[in-house]
Amino acid sequence: MWAIYKKELKTYFLSPIGYISIGIFMLMYSIFFYATTITYYSVDMGNLYYATARYGLLLIVPLLTMRIFSEEKRNGTEQLLLTSPKSVTSIVLGKFFAAVTIILITIILSIVYAVIVSFFGTVNIPTMLATILGFILVAIAAISIGMLVSSLTENQIVSAIITIAILVAPWFLIEISDIFSAVDLMDKFMKFPYGLISIPDVISLVSITIMCILITIILIKRRKAIS
Amino acid sequence: MIEVKNVTKKYESTIAVDNISFEVKDGEVVGLLGPNGAGKSTTMNMITGYIEPTSGQIFVNGIDILKKPNKVKKQIGYMPEGVPLYYELTPKEFISYMAELKLVKKKERKQEVQRVINEAGLQEVQNRLIRNISRGYKQRVSLAGALVGNPDVIILDEPTVGLDPKQITEIRELIKKLGKNHTVILSSHILSEISQICEKVIIINKGKLIAVDTPENLEKATMDNNGILLTVEDPKNNIRNLKDQIKEIKNVELVKDNHDGTKQYLILSSSDVDLRKQLFNLLPKQDIVILELKKSETTLEEAFIKLIDAVEVNKNYNSKEENKAQKNENKEKAIEQEKSNKKEEKK
Numbered sequence: 296m297w298a299i300y301k302k303e304l305k306t307y308f309l310s311p312i313g314y315i316s317i318g319i320f321m322l323m324y325s326i327f328f329y330a331t332t333i334t335y336y337s338v339d340m341g342n343l344y345y346a347t348a349r350y351g352l353l354l355i356v357p358l359l360t361m362r363i364f365s366e367e368k369r370n371g372t373e374q375l376l377l378t379s380p381k382s383v384t385s386i387v388l389g390k391f392f393a394a395v396t397i398i399l400i401t402i403i404l405s406i407v408y409a410v411i412v413s414f415f416g417t418v419n420i421p422t423m424l425a426t427i428l429g430f431i432l433v434a435i436a437a438i439s440i441g442m443l444v445s446s447l448t449e450n451q452i453v454s455a456i457i458t459i460a461i462l463v464a465p466w467f468l469i470e471i472s473d474i475f476s477a478v479d480l481m482d483k484f485m486k487f488p489y490g491l492i493s494i495p496d497v498i499s500l501v502s503i504t505i506m507c508i509l510i511t512i513i514l515i516k517r518r519k520a521i522s
Numbered sequence: 523m524i525e526v527k528n529v530t531k532k533y534e535s536t537i538a539v540d541n542i543s544f545e546v547k548d549g550e551v552v553g554l555l556g557p558n559g560a561g562k563s564t565t566m567n568m569i570t571g572y573i574e575p576t577s578g579q580i581f582v583n584g585i586d587i588l589k590k591p592n593k594v595k596k597q598i599g600y601m602p603e604g605v606p607l608y609y610e611l612t613p614k615e616f617i618s619y620m621a622e623l624k625l626v627k628k629k630e631r632k633q634e635v636q637r638v639i640n641e642a643g644l645q646e647v648q649n650r651l652i653r654n655i656s657r658g659y660k661q662r663v664s665l666a667g668a669l670v671g672n673p674d675v676i677i678l679d680e681p682t683v684g685l686d687p688k689q690i691t692e693i694r695e696l697i698k699k700l701g702k703n704h705t706v707i708l709s710s711h712i713l714s715e716i717s718q719i720c721e722k723v724i725i726i727n728k729g730k731l732i733a734v735d736t737p738e739n740l741e742k743a744t745m746d747n748n749g750i751l752l753t754v755e756d757p758k759n760n761i762r763n764l765k766d767q768i769k770e771i772k773n774v775e776l777v778k779d780n781h782d783g784t785k786q787y788l789i790l791s792s793s794d795v796d797l798r799k800q801l802f803n804l805l806p807k808q809d810i811v812i813l814e815l816k817k818s819e820t821t822l823e824e825a826f827i828k829l830i831d832a833v834e835v836n837k838n839y840n841s842k843e844e845n846k847a848q849k850n851e852n853k854e855k856a857i858e859q860e861k862s863n864k865k866e867e868k869k
Contacts, residue, residue: 371606
């Protein structure tokens, strides 16, 4: 797993995609920092993370995950991985954690805003940590969904569009029926910015992640038999 | 040692590999030969564990690939078709990544990577991006990726496709060198290549195994005519009468007219007679000047085409026979029907 993780992380920064993703994230943090914190003279960091999760995670993560398996499949390098003595599980997890690392980097960089706020007031640290926990959980769920989609197609664009559709569609489908809130990641993030760690929300985000990772592993193993 | 036993790979509507069995012994260099779409890559993908066979078993050094895939994969170095590489890495980075994937120990990794770089002749380009190096070097990087970790078995899928003649000879030399202490399977549709490198040839077509033999034996087995290539100066065109004078000659064919008064002919006889001496004695007496006289050798290429055609012709012939039989049956039935109809009418 370690070998694949290192190589994947390196690849993010050898192609511009790592820098672009982090750059766009920082731009979004800045915009929302201005819009939610500075404009309202507030020390509340919750809205900052909520807005970034909604518009950042769900739109940027697909760009991060679209290449994970699609690119390997198109270039044929998938053959190198799958004929190596590494297990499918370690390949999938290595790639997954590399993408998670990119998001973690942006979170660490975002702490700078808390530092700025702390000059003018007191930041509620526990609430902020709860929000960051929720942010990470939403991020890993979104990444696992993106990775699953990427393992289904050779085409990166198709992979990105389908992932965006899966992540964003529930926002509008709620208008039709409340049932769709069950698949809306943002719905599960709602309580974290208030400093509430809701166990059902944590469980559902973690289980979405585990489920998507497992399906990815099963699909790749299964494809050996049918392709 | 690789054993492939009754392996079949079926897709929804087609059979890519149809009940193939063969054996490759330790230290052998074996060529997998067949036209495009014959099932070469599918067979290789199954041996390397990239895809699973629909039925049948594959053993590498006695271990079943389906039961202990990771143990088997450790012993195999694979260079897949189309040279898949990570273009954003340098050859050195790529090879050391492959070394990590192949579970080469951390202590030995640096040394092993350097060894493979030297063996594949990549010293000059090792720190340039793979994206920017030439096709020949890319091929070598891919080959180096297969060599790293010093696996017992090396499987190369069309290793020389798209290279220039000089690069082809270099890669061939490299493969020959590898054959000394590795078991090598390589696929190709270029026959001269196989006959130069391989000790054994496995010919497959349309998923079926057609022949397993040495290149020399295959050539002999498919040779049913002895041919002599003859370049002559023959102003009176006396060569027309040659067939009457030497009875063993089956046919005299004009190969080409050089338009300088000389012509090249191919003289065919049955494979057990050699006419060279006779021709050499007889032709000057007929006012024919011999400029060149040599035995024409059937190439492996011809052997290959003959083998594949033979299988196909048989199939067509059989199916035609079947059609005929069926038609006859239908006719008989129709006649009987008519007869019975007539009988009924009479009644």
